[in-house]
Amino acid sequence: MVRGILLTSNLPQLQNLIKRDPISYKEEFLQQWHHYNSIREIFAINPDEQAHHFGELVAFISQVATCYPKETAQFPAQLSTLLLESYNVLSLDTKKTIVQNLVMLRNKNVISSIDLMKTLFPLLPQTSSSALRGFIRKTILNDIKAANLRTKNHKLNSAVQAMLFGMIERGLGAEFVGDKGKTKMAAASSDSRKHGDEAMWAIILSKELWRKGIWRDAKTVAIIAQGCFHPVIKAQSASLHFFLGDEEEDEDSDNEEQEVDIKSLQHKREVKKKTRSGDNKLRKQMKEAKKKSQQKGDDVSTNFSALQLLRDPQTFGEKLYDILHNHDKKFSLDHKILIMQLLSRIMGSHKLCVLGFYTYIVKYLFHKQLRIPSILVCLAQSVHDLTPPDAVTPVIRKLAQEFVHPGVANEVIAAGINSIREICRRQPWAMEEDLLSDLIEYRKSKDKQVVAASRGLLRLYREVNPGMLKKRERGKEATMSVSGGAQPLPYGHGPEAAVDIEGLSLLEDHLKVLENGKEDDGSDNEDAWKGWEVESDSSSDSDSEGWIGVSDDENENLVISDSEDEGEDKASPEAQVEKKISTLATTKILTPADFALLNSLRASATGSTSTSKNKRKAEPDVSTQTDEFISENDILGPRKKAKADYEERMASVRAGREGREKFGSQKGKQNKAAPSSTTNREKARNKPIMMIMNSSAVKGKKKASLREKQRKLRAHITKAKQSYH
Structure with a gap:
């Protein structure tokens, strides 16, 4: 009896004992479980009563739920229902407790990620606490990132994308709310604000998952594209900025994404003790800051991949x-x-x-x-x-x-x-x-x-x-x-009509060589297609490795010449081979292995190496595929440099003073303990006589009266006596 009283009054101790021996302490757990159910019924009527004790019981049951899965089967659903139905009347501490314990149950695999997302997504537009909202957002992003870390979790991705799409679609039927005049003032009092916040969070999460490289598919683009037609101006503007490549930082952005203050790092290094490890650490931080600034500069350009993925x-x-x-x-x-x-x-x-x-x-x-x-x-x-x-x-x-x-x-x-x-x-x-x-x-x-x-x-x-x-x-x-008779192309005509796949004749000749060799060996052609049944996202270079190579013997069948004597027609190997239109595409279904081999043959024919630099050169430029985007500077043209204002002039002055000593004369500073410049009297003693002969001081001495000379002599004697004593 004493043991039961002690255990029921000390939940952390009971929790520890249950985890060690669940069977022996099942009665004590059931006692707390019945206690939880009774308080939950009271709590549903009056949330302010026994809120603290209810939170302790929720935390206790969440910790030991894996020990009694049958008894706690309905426990996660009860928490989700309470959170969604009574969210506006619950206190902030109770909300945090329930959300944290739901996340704990997800980490213990008591509930699935989809069940957790169904509970957390509706909370984002309702939460007024920035701390809780940030925790929910971080939980969602980390959970999706962890699920797609090794391989794509298509089930979770499809479910979450359907939720995000529904959050945007629910507000599309409302009346358009503008951003000027009476329509802007009416937005705060209309029901569209709720749908706008919901759609805004769906767009923010989709943009964040895209930016982190977790989702890079057409479904993500379709979600944000749907936001471009949302009647609430805030959600619509966020979607437009995504396609334009303008990153908008919101108030809940992670601290790790903040810019590094380079001046602050340098100041700390000057104040603290100088060590080699400190220098290395500062150098590393400066390098990371420079890398982030370069990445931020690259992100300003238009999001070409997103534009190309529009359905x-x-x-x-x-x-x-x-x-x-x-x-x-x-x-x-x-x-x-x-x-x-x-x-x-x-x-x-x-x-x-x-x-x-x-x-x-x-x-x-x-x-x-x-x-x-x-x-x-x-x-x-x-x-x-x-x-x-x-x-x-x-x-x-x-x-x-x-x-x-x-x-x-x-x-x-x-x-x-x-x-x-x-x-x-x-x-x-x-x-x-x-x-x-x-x-x-x-x-x-x-x-x-x-x-x-x-x-x-x-x-x-x-x-x-x-x-x-x-x-x-x-x-x-x-x-x-x-x-010479050259005429411009008429409207709608291209420079050259596409008659064949580039380099397809190289693949056709190569396959003929392989067929001849395999007929002699009696091997089966179907063995070469193993491993290409599942679609792969890897690059063509990595796909071609280990599959098949182009040997020197096989290259003898390709007519390749770099000689200038053979004329322009034979200067390019691909140009020579492509004069013959290949019929391979009409007689055979090309597989991913065929395209991988085609890329390697094309690279070998053009003499390109496998270095990353040449690979980048071989890649087609996006600006040539899509029409080039221009800026306002292209419209305004070269302009005269505007006159610098006061701040710009002072910044230029300060930049010119960096790395040099303070301005001033260096005379008399090197041979003194305390550096200082010479006085005007010392400078006057060293002046040449010809420079001071016509000065007023010298002429005044010559014209002085006897009385003035006596007064100066008496003053000199008095001053000398005072300095002597």
């Missing part, structure tokens, strides 16, 4: 334009430009035709328009070689009328011509001959910006379509090409 870019672009056009009055200018930037980049990278966009953007093409450089960038990026010239010609005419005339500043003229040049670089047929002739005349201007912009437009048409220029403006090379 239906045309529908996505049309929906973006509908939001921009239908809700134009609800959005501020900054948010409209944000949508324009994403729409223009998708149109340029996927070569989409959303013709209504050019009609919409015309109303913003004024030189006094706020943020006009960003708008001009959006306009230029949206044009590509498949854009109909008829849709772009009115826009170019509008730019010339508003930006290129004597009534505006030279900077405006330069920006207008640069914008026209960037548009015509993507679609040269949108330019009119008369307008081109007028714009080229600005190369005779006295302003350097205007001259550079006009000459850039002239150089462009000398390359793409010199026939639109006058004969005296074409230049030597363009004139020779026109006289």
Whole structure:
């Protein structure tokens, strides 16, 4: 009896004993279990009563739940139900206790990750405590990361992605809430705020998992792409920033992602004791800080991979334009430009035709328009070689009328011509001959910006379509090409039509050699395809290792020559082989092993090595696959350096003083114990006589009266007596 009283009053002791011998202390556990059920019923009616004792019982049962799985089978479900149904009336300490114990049950494999996620996801938009919210967020990210550490956990990923997609989709049917005027004020009192917070957290988690490299698939992109159409401006803006490559740091970001203060590290090193280990530690921290800053700089660029993983870019672009056009009055200018930037980049990278966009953007093409450089960038990026010239010609005419005339500043003229040049670089047929002739005349201007912009437009048409220029403006090379019969490609025509897979003839010849050799050996061809039944994400170079190689004997069958005497046709091995169109793709289904071998044969034919540097060179440039994105500097052109303000001048002065001693004379400082400069009296003694003969002091002595000489002598004697005593 005494033993039972002692154990029931000391839960940590009972917990320790149960873990050592669960069978012997089962009665004591059941007593606490019944006690927990009775308090839970009371707690459901009045959460403020016995909250502390209820938390202790929850922690106790969570610790020993693995010892009695049958008795505690409903325990996790009870905690989840209590947390979800009574979350608003529970105290903060009780919430933390329940959440922490649910995480403990997950770590003990009492519940699955999916069950834990179903409980934690609804809590994120409801939690007002930043500490609890940060703990929930970190738990979700770490759990998903651990599940995908070695191999992809497709079951968990699909379940979590479905939850995130549902969190965004629940608020799509609401009315659009803008970010200016009355719509912005009404957002706080509407039900859309709840859906907006829920969608915001779904977007934040998806972006974080993408940034950490845990999720890099089309489903993640589809989740964030759905957020671009959310009626709440906050969630929509977060999704747009993801595709534009702008990282937005929120208030719950991890401390490890904070920037390293380099000046603070250097100051600590100066104050603390100088040791070799301290120097090495500082050097390592400085190296990591530099690496993080470089990575942050690289992340600023547009997220090309995310743009390329969009499932239906045309529908996505049309929906973006509908939001921009239908809700134009609800959005501020900054948010409209944000949508324009994403729409223009998708149109340029996927070569989409959303013709209504050019009609919409015309109303913003004024030189006094706020943020006009960003708008001009959006306009230029949206044009590509498949854009109909008829849709772009009115826009170019509008730019010339508003930006290129004597009534505006030279900077405006330069920006207008640069914008026209960037548009015509993507679609040269949108330019009119008369307008081109007028714009080229600005190369005779006295302003350097205007001259550079006009000459850039002239150089462009000398390359793409010199026939639109006058004969005296074409230049030597363009004139020779026109006289030789060279014609620009018509609209919609590519430079070369794709007739075959690059290097496929190399693979065909190589397989013929293998077939001849295996016929002699009598081996089975099916053995070569083992290991390629499951799709692999590894690189082609790693796939080809150990599978098959190209020996010197096999290379003898390939006609490869680098001799200059054989002409241009034989300079490139691939060019020579590809003159013959291969029929392998029409007679055989190419497997991943075939493509891996094709890459290795192509690399061998071009003479490339397996070094990482050459691999990077062989990889196709993303900017060549998708139309190049431009910045505001490309529109504004080269500008004069602005006059530095006071802060910039002082920063330049301080930078020039680094690494040197304090300014001042060095005379008299080297031979003294306490360094100091000479006085004016000491300097006067060493002056040459010719420098002081005509001074007022010397002339005054000559003209002094006898009385003045006696007074000076008496003062000198008195001062000498005082110094002697």
